[in-house]
Amino acid sequence: MDCFALCGNGHCGVIGRQCQGKPCGFHKTKEEQELSLEKARERLRSLPEHQQDAIADKYYGGVRRW
Template identity: 40%
Template sequence: MNKNCFANKNNRCKILNDIQCANNSCSFFKTEEEQEESINRANARIASLDKAVQKSISDTYYNGKMPWLEGDK
């Protein structure tokens, strides 16, 4: 497993069920920085949606919280 992958925890993948990626060639590989940027892009996209849609996403996936909005982390 690639030691620079955001999902590497004690040399095991914390995202996938596989213990290790074959030959360090995981198609889900991202660095910590790439993962953070991906989350930021997703949060920006959700924040751009209509408030009713944001509320639905919040209720369905975040127990009513809206972490994509400033101050609600």
């Protein structure tokens, strides 16, 4: 299995139980996950400064991680 969330013990790091394989709605390869995260970071960078500041304050302790 090549899912980004698969832990060494066969459990899913997203849902916390035994991996169900590709039928799982969370299944993504590591490459697909990285592309998804980059798309989210691009979206955050496209927001106005005040919105970026508000998101950083609320979820990231005031640090912009994008």
